[in-house]
Amino acid sequence: MRMLGEDLAIDLGCSTTRVHVRGRDVTSSEPSLVAVLRVGREAGRVVAAGAEAAGLVGRTGDDIAVVPPIRGGAIADLECVDAMLRLRLPRASGLGRVRRPRIAVAVPRDLTNVERRAVEESVLRAGAREVVLVPKLLAAARGLELPQDRGPAHAILDLGAGTTEVGIVAGTHVVAARTTRVGASVLNDALRDFVRRKLNLLIGDPTAEAIKRRLGSARPSDSGESMEVCGRDLISGTPKTLRIGAEEVREALEGPVAAIVGLVRACLEDTPPELASDLRDRGLVMVGGGALLHGLDERLREETGLVVVCAEDPTRVVARGAAAFLAPGAARLGSGLTSLDAR
Known part of the structure; x- marks a missing residue:
């Protein structure tokens, strides 16, 4: 019988968990909910x-x-994550029909030792024989197929649902980085709050997500586009439909967008001056679901002076890159990886 799913990688996100099967270039995703x-x-x-x-x-x-059992990139409810992984991994990889796999997990770089241990033990209980924790910025660099030797430095912005990380990566080292446990989910929160305050309408997260995808932008828009929004009227308590415009949505998102810009600028200020020419020549690459926000690349370009691009298929980059650290001969020196075997 062919051995499938021997090496897996997990991007354990606050809104979505992605599982990548190394060697088959297959990445599946499901909501991080129980x-x-x-x-x-x-x-x-x-x-x-x-x-x-x-x-x-x-x-x-x-x-x-x-x-959601994951908050801010860390496990908030250990038992729920255990159950989620036990149910999730077999569907993604055939785990349970084959020998126990090695699993790489992409994690924020600022997890505490207690939080890292919780991730390791949860994945071991789900059936792994070895767990390797990979900092998300390094996973993104590998997923983007950036040079792993002593090549030029690159700037990477990972916009996850629960965390935002920006870093300067040179080979297998993170030279400078800034992290906040506030991610793209705050964009939805800002929209819900705006609609509640300005329109007296209560909407759920799926509706906020739909608004963001259709009208969301990090830059002013004169398109005049709008869409109908259905929710519960805060005054009457009955269902109500209203229309919201693109410029209103941009206004609602401005606070979180400005915070993202500020984080990037702070990281650039921490960067050694010797790397300035590398960043000028190679710019910044965005990964993660938040990278799909319309106009964010242009906004960052205006604010930093760097060339800014969104990675191809940005939501899968981190999981794919984490899996690469399990390949034979994968460079690990100086990378900050940790490994734990099943006992």
């Missing part, structure tokens, strides 16, 4: 995970809660 029983003798038991749990949002009674 549905948990809240009452009775089985309270706390996970009854659904991933897409199945996402389908229950807003459609359950008080007996079931749908929750």
